[in-house]
Amino acid sequence: MAPEQMAEGPESGVAPPAGSPQPTTGAPLPSGPPSPGSVPPPPPRPLDAIDQDILQMLQADGRASIRSVAERVHVSRANAYARINRLIDDGVIRGFGARVDHERAGQGTSAYITLQIVQNSWRTVREQLRQLPGASHIALVGGDFDVLLLVHTPDNRALREVVLTRLQAIPEVLSTRTLLVFEEEDLEPQG
Structure with missing residues (x-):
């Protein structure tokens, strides 16, 4: 589930393109410690069982739609949308990508x-x-x-x-x- 899809709103059920690195705010995802002068991410907050389920689902299928995430974890689409955005904003979700078979990709x-x-x-x-x-x-x-x-x-x-x-x-x-x-x-x- 890429942030472009989330930008469409919580009612969207269209799978996003793979590999999107941008959160809904349009700011780049953090790639390490904050640079001088930047605002550090908020302190880590505990993840509840629903957040853990969302993370597990997105790790298995980063292209999952908001609708399928909401149905799987038994929350509304608006709630799933808000939780995913919070996980992105908190730096828990750093990006979305593809799992590559390196040998088939010419990296044997x-x-x-x-x-x-x-x-x-x-x-x-x-x-x-x-x-x-x-x-x-x-x-x-x-x-x-x-x-x-x-x-x-x-x-x-x-x-x-x-x-x-x-x-x-x-x-x-x-x-x-x-x-x-x-x-x-x-x-x-x-x-």
């Missing part, structure tokens, strides 16, 4: 790459990792390494280019370790 090689980085360089490194071709997940973690990166590339040659040329050229990256993925599966939300 996947790898988790662990990085050890210079202390206190996370923000700098994160910005550079965001620019890597095929990067799909970045996490600052605790343990034997500092960063976990998931990349999808067309083949091993492209993966080698990412690791040996792009990653190891970042001055704050002290070492890397590449874990080739043989098979992967995104877990579907239980519904």
Whole structure:
């Protein structure tokens, strides 16, 4: 259920186009910590069972209509519309997108790459990792390494280019370790 659909009103039953990143206010969805001078999101508030059901339904089908969400969680369409907008405004829902089969999309090689980085360089490194071709997940973690990166590339040659040329050229990256993925599966939300 994309915000464009919600902008049509709570009575709309038309499925939206996939991948819409804008809330009904027209402002971009937050993509990380607030920038200097911006208004931070409100503090997290507890989600009730209906909010949890809405989230579970939208995770399974981000194109669900307001009508189908309302029927599934047993509330009015206006209530479902208001709850979804609140979840977007509160930053709980960050966007809508498609689940991609990377192999069928020409990205047949996947790898988790662990990085050890210079202390206190996370923000700098994160910005550079965001620019890597095929990067799909970045996490600052605790343990034997500092960063976990998931990349999808067309083949091993492209993966080698990412690791040996792009990653190891970042001055704050002290070492890397590449874990080739043989098979992967995104877990579907239980519904």
